[in-house]
Amino acid sequence: MVWLLDHTRKFPKYERFRLAKRIEDAMFTFHECLIVAAQSKQSRAKLYQADNELDKLRAYLRLATELKYTTYPQYGYASQQVTEIGRLLGGWLKTSA
Numbered sequence: 001m002v003w004l005l006d007h008t009r010k011f012p013k014y015e016r017f018r019l020a021k022r023i024e025d026a027m028f029t030f031h032e033c034l035i036v037a038a039q040s041k042q043s044r045a046k047l048y049q050a051d052n053e054l055d056k057l058r059a060y061l062r063l064a065t066e067l068k069y070t071t072y073p074q075y076g077y078a079s080q081q082v083t084e085i086g087r088l089l090g091g092w093l094k095t096s097a
Contacts, residue, residue, distance in 0.1 A: 001027060004078065011069050019064060026057040037092075047093050054089065058082055 004027055008020035033050035037043035061078050064070040070078070 001031065003081075007070070007074065007078075011064075015067075015069060019060060019067070019069070023057065023060045023064065026053050026060060029053045030057065037096075044093070044096050047089065047096060051086075051089055051093070054082065054086055 005024065008016070008023050011020045030050050030053035033046045033053060037046035037050065040046060058079075061070065061075060061082070065072065065075040
């Protein structure tokens with residue numbers, strides 16, 4: 001989260017209130033879903049919502065790369081992190097059945 005917040009702060013000013021905001025919103029909503037799921041007995045719905053937010057985050061990161069606000073190495077790093085988070089989330093979903 002820290003890396004991504006620092007990265008979106010470097011977007012052009014006109015994009016900070018558009019694409020950067022969407023990236024940050026998806027990231028924060030994802031995090032909130034995980035917090036609620038960890039504290040809830042009915043966590044499955046929140047985990048699916050978190051998965052949806054992670055998909056949005058992936059799409060926004062690809063768009064940032066296509067618009068050249070993110071370099072390919074930066075995208076590679078972010079993509080690896082998001083993929084690993086997705087694996088962990090998938091494992092959590094399997095155990096919450």
